Amino acid sequence: MPFYGGSELATVYDDALTEGFGLIASNIAEPNIMMGLIEGAARKDSDLLLQLSGGASTFAGNEDPVDGLRTMGTYIEAIADQYDIGVFLNMDHQSDLGFIEAQMDLGIPSSIMIDASHEPFEENVARSREVVEMKQDKDADVLIEAELGQIKGVEDNIEAAEAFYTDPEQAVEFVDRTGCDLLAISVGTQHGVAKGKNLELRPDLAQEIRQTLRDHGLDTPLVLHGSSGVQPEQLQEMLQHGICKVNKDTRYQYEYTRTAFDLYREDGTAIVPPEDTNANRETFFNDTEWSPNKDVFDPRVAGREIRGRIADVHAELTEVSGSAGHSRFA
Numbered sequence: 514m515p516f517y518g519g520s521e522l523a524t525v526y527d528d529a530l531t532e533g534f535g536l537i538a539s540n541i542a543e544p545n546i547m548m549g550l551i552e553g554a555a556r557k558d559s560d561l562l563l564q565l566s567g568g569a570s571t572f573a574g575n576e577d578p579v580d581g582l583r584t585m586g587t588y589i590e591a592i593a594d595q596y597d598i599g600v601f602l603n604m605d606h607q608s609d610l611g612f613i614e615a616q617m618d619l620g621i622p623s624s625i626m627i628d629a630s631h632e633p634f635e636e637n638v639a640r641s642r643e644v645v646e647m648k649q650d651k652d653a654d655v656l657i658e659a660e661l662g663q664i665k666g667v668e669d670n671i672e673a674a675e676a677f678y679t680d681p682e683q684a685v686e687f688v689d690r691t692g693c694d695l696l697a698i699s700v701g702t703q704h705g706v707a708k709g710k711n712l713e714l715r716p717d718l719a720q721e722i723r724q725t726l727r728d729h730g731l732d733t734p735l736v737l738h739g740s741s742g743v744q745p746e747q748l749q750e751m752l753q754h755g756i757c758k759v760n761k762d763t764r765y766q767y768e769y770t771r772t773a774f775d776l777y778r779e780d781g782t783a784i785v786p787p788e789d790t791n792a793n794r795e796t797f798f799n800d801t802e803w804s805p806n807k808d809v810f811d812p813r814v815a816g817r818e819i820r821g822r823i824a825d826v827h828a829e830l831t832e833v834s835g836s837a838g839h840s841r842f843a
Contacts (some may be wrong), residue, residue, distance in 0.1 A: 549823025
């Protein structure tokens with residue numbers, strides 16, 4: 514079935530809050546990752562939230578992010594139609610209001626994350642509120658996610674030198690003034706490769722933010738960014754405190770490249786001629802007895818391996834997050 518809009522995604526988050534599970538929001542840098550993710554989610558009867566960053570959209574569109582979104586949206590819809598789960602698309606870490614407006618006009622994403630968390634509080638409120646009002650003016654079927662508190666690490670080449678934890682009372686004011694549908698909070702996670710660091714996670718802070726919001730009549734789903742390095746038991750503890758969207762990107766990038774690397778390393782001579790062979794790529798090796806093996810170098814061989822590995826990884830993550838077996842649309 515085709516992927517769904519914001520109103521259907523909201524029902525999934527309602528279920529997640531009630532039953533204590535979360536969606537692994539999975540960034541896609543290229544189509545093989547996307548197809549592996551859908552296969553992995555379908556295998557576990559889990560709904561799937563895909564994500565595109567501005568950089569990924571620009572890459573897919575040959576430097577035009579709108580063309581990239583249109584292309585990937587069509588691709589996602591065609592592949593999602595082959596499966597019986599709900600598939601959604603979130604636009605991750607968006608700051609260009611012109612591009613955000615184009616997203617709403619295209620009607621492709623299910624949700625959009627406006628990221629003004631690097632700005633002072635009042636500016637963050639103003640920009641986030643502007644996107645919410647844009648959605649309302651256009652009557653767009655899209656959820657709006659905003660972020661309060663910077664997260665340590667790199668987001669599309671923007672580095673935050675320190676981690677700034679989200680203040681619970683400020684979170685209430687932020688949600689109340691912006692009208693955002695989801696709130697990304699900073700509780701000690703970081704973007705990028707964790708490098709074995711002992712992350713200073715604050716599940717107690719997530720719990721406090723959740724309870725403070727509820728005390729003010731706000732049952733807002735919470736989002737955990739920068740979950741690289743977070744261990745399964747740590748993630749499961751977070752999910753008990755209103756976290757129902759957990760972002761994953763770096764892990765899939767690594768699995769993509771590592772899978773291709775392992776494949777080619779196993780039989781390097783099928784691709785690269787022996788050192789003592791005078792082989793010329795310009796003539797495609799017609800001047801030597803050695804020749805590359807198309808059964809190995811055909812990009813589709815690595816592509817299938819990558820899809821399978823991504824499917825395995827995501828299927829495991831649905832078990833950790835608790836979304837396995839919870840598809841509303843199967």
